[in-house]
Amino acid sequence: MYAFQKLPQLVDKRGKLVHNGWYSKRKNGVNSITTRVWHHSLTKLSAGGSKIESFADFHVRTNGWPEIAYHLIIDPKHVVNGKATIYYCVDISKKSYHVGNSNNIGLGICVIGDYRTDKLTDPTVHSIVDLHNALVADGIGKYDKAHNEMPGYSWKSCCVFDYNKAFKDVLDDMLPGSKQPDPVPGLYTIQEGDTFWSIALKDGKEGITVEDLIAANPGVDPSKLKVGQTIKFGAAQNSYTPKPETTKKDxxxxxxxxxxxxxxxxxxxxxxxxxxxxxxxxxxxxxxxxxxxxxxxxxxxxxxxxxxxxxxxxxxxxxxxxxxxxxxxxxxxxx
Ligand SMILES: [Zn+2]
The missing domain is CATH 1.10.101.10 (PGBD-like superfamily/PGBD)
Incomplete structure (x- = not known):
């Protein structure tokens, strides 16, 4: 099993999406892959159809392809433990359709969103980096290219987001003496639309649960949060550690x-x-x-x-x- 398959945020969807037949294998199997090709979906994150099932449906039913176009898809809308979910959609040994004449050598990686206007979120960058590092460790591909850096595609607005910068941001973090991650603030100011639920899931504050917030703010009624109100935050972090399930008490x-x-x-x-x-x-x-x-x-x-x-x-x-x-x-x- 490859390292990328062991990423905790990876969900294996191979064979589980709409298809009409299957892609054929690459000429030399996985060894054919020279280039990791980065795409975006060009569908706004806020759009309802911005999800893998819709892409599969479009590629198979509308385009008439056997399967969804991309091998791997990063979904910023499904964040678990601070990282965007990575869907493994098409086996990497198969030649999928995402980059024309270069399909045999290209590994198709798509980040959901329209990055002409959408911005990469932190959980998305984390998953881009995790996936990239794992693929490098696995020896899958030698180069990274945006879709529009591939032969014949210079006209295409894909992938738009700066994949090199995403890799580098985290490289910088790994250098000795580099900046530490921002500490979690002790207090948090309620923004419009906030609920304990949405705050607990916010970027960069991984590990904070709704239970933490309630425990740290005993006087606050979570259903009556007001914009501008401050709640305690720092003390909440990791104060709630789920204990291993012991034998169920009566x-x-x-x-x-x-x-x-x-x-x-x-x-x-x-x-x-x-x-x-x-x-x-x-x-x-x-x-x-x-x-x-x-x-x-x-x-x-x-x-x-x-x-x-x-x-x-x-x-x-x-x-x-x-x-x-x-x-x-x-x-x-x-x-
Ligand atoms: Zn593309």
């Missing part, structure tokens, strides 16, 4: 056991609702006195909790997903 062994099932406004099971209320209060989503009545205050607290932890499932109803997230929040507070 709910009754927890300080705040949680009921299973669905509970919503008017639910009659007072004991269960009280458990939910105690747990919400413990993680600072205050719902007033735990009286066992699923009323407006409880519904509001559940809603606020969901806005932070389940932004795509906000309904004020306690169910399975809310239970799981509430357990995680309790756990991060060592309950």
């Amino acid at each position: 709910q009754s062994e927890y300080k705040y056991p949680l009921p299973s099932g669905v509970f919503k406004s008017g639910s009659a099971n007072k004991a269960a609702v009280k458990q939910i209320q105690d747990a919400l209060n413990a993680v600072n989503f205050k719902c007033g006195t735990a009286d066992g009545i699923y009323g407006a205050k409880t519904k509001d607290a559940v809603t606020r909790f969901q806005k932070v932890y389940l932004p795509y499932g906000v309904d004020g109803v306690y169910g399975k997903d809310t239970k799981i997230k509430l357990q995680a929040a309790l756990k991060s507070k060592d309950y």
Whole structure:
């Protein structure tokens, strides 16, 4: 297995995308590759179709090619642990269609985005560099070229972004005495549109979870953030370290056991609702006195909790997903 295949942000999509037949093998297999050819997708990052499934569909259904054009695709919209996801789409031993007469010698690497206007994000640069270093270590290709540096393509606005600079930025970082990464600031000022969720995922602040932010800001209601408000940040970093899953405790062994099932406004099971209320209060989503009545205050607290932890499932109803997230929040507070 190649080093690039072991990158943690790589997702193997070979054979899993729309295709109509398959590309043929390169003449001398992987040894044919001399050049790593860098592309961008020319689709704006903000566009809905800016994703590998749409590219595969376009290349196969519209262009009539057997498979998606690129061997590897970096997707700035899917960031995991501070790095953009790299999709491995076409086996590198195959001659895919991305650079005309040079297909036999070219490895097609595409970064999603239209870099005439989009900007490379930090997680994207990290993945460009990781992939580049791994391919070099694997001996796959000798040169790097932009699409428009390949014979016959000088007219093409591809890849536009400065791939050499991306490699170099990180080389500079690796030189002794070079600048250290910026320290995480102690305080963070809320910007328009921020949620604890979006802040936790922001570039350069890897390792900060929603749980960290809540733990570091006990007085802050995450559902009522105001532009310009400052929240604590530095202390939050890495304060939450997920512990290895030990044997599952029975709910009754927890300080705040949680009921299973669905509970919503008017639910009659007072004991269960009280458990939910105690747990919400413990993680600072205050719902007033735990009286066992699923009323407006409880519904509001559940809603606020969901806005932070389940932004795509906000309904004020306690169910399975809310239970799981509430357990995680309790756990991060060592309950
Ligand atoms: Zn291109």
